Amino acid sequence: xxxxxxxxxxxxxxxxxxxxxxxDSSIRIPGTKWTIGLDGLLGLIPGVGDLAAGAISSYILxxxxxxxxxxxxxxxxxxxxxVDTVVGAVPVVGDIFDxxxxxxxxxxNLIHSYEQDPKKIKRRSGLGVAAVILAILAxxxxxxxxxxxxxxxxxxxxA
Numbered sequence: 434x435x436x437x438x439x440x441x442x443x444x445x446x447x448x449x450x451x452x453x454x455x456x457d458s459s460i461r462i463p464g465t466k467w468t469i470g471l472d473g474l475l476g477l478i479p480g481v482g483d484l485a486a487g488a489i490s491s492y493i494l495x496x497x498x499x500x501x502x503x504x505x506x507x508x509x510x511x512x513x514x515x516v517d518t519v520v521g522a523v524p525v526v527g528d529i530f531d532x533x534x535x536x537x538x539x540x541x542n543l544i545h546s547y548e549q550d551p552k553k554i555k556r557r558s559g560l561g562v563a564a565v566i567l568a569i570l571a572x573x574x575x576x577x578x579x580x581x582x583x584x585x586x587x588x589x590x591x592a
Contacts, residue, residue: 445500446544449493453537456489469532476521476531483527487518493540502547509558510540512565 458468475486494510502510517536521527547554 445496446541446548449496449541449544453493453541456486456537457535458538467532470535470537472517472537473528473531476528479524483518483521483531486521486531487514490514490517490537490540493537493544497540497544497547500544500548502544503551503555503558505555505558505562506543506547508562510543512562513539 455470456472457470459470460474461468472486472490475482475489478485491514494507494514497507497510513534513536517531517534520534521531523530543554543558
């Protein structure tokens with residue numbers, strides 16, 4: 434007799450695989466090996482397209498939470514969605530990025546990997562999240578320094 438919870442879990446993972454495929458890789462670009470998905474196509478709609486794609490992507494995140502995936506892995510998945518949504522909102526460059534980044538496939542692969550080896554994925558996710566936090570802190574520090582330098586140069590011009 435099969436354990437019903439394991440059967441349901443396998444079925445829901447299969448559904449997440451399909452959703453990620455539709456969002457990131459369901460359309461082959463003729464004459465190439467490249468694929469795009471509905472996420473990238475939605476991103477072509479100015480203003481709301483990337484937000485709508487991000488909202489759909491959050492369904493995969495919610496499923497990971499329900500499956501009991503570690504908070505560090507959830508944070509890494511959230512970063513993938515945020516990067517895809519924010520960078521994707523930049524005209525032209527963001528659209529190209531949307532077609533290449535494939536955040537949904539990355540996130541479903543994180544769920545699969547977590548189920549196979551939770552400790553390894555938690556460690557990798559912790560390092561990834563720490564790297565992103567350090568990068569954000571470095572960026573904010575750079576912005577503050579640039580503003581300080583700009584203001585000091587402007588003040589020296591008026592003196």
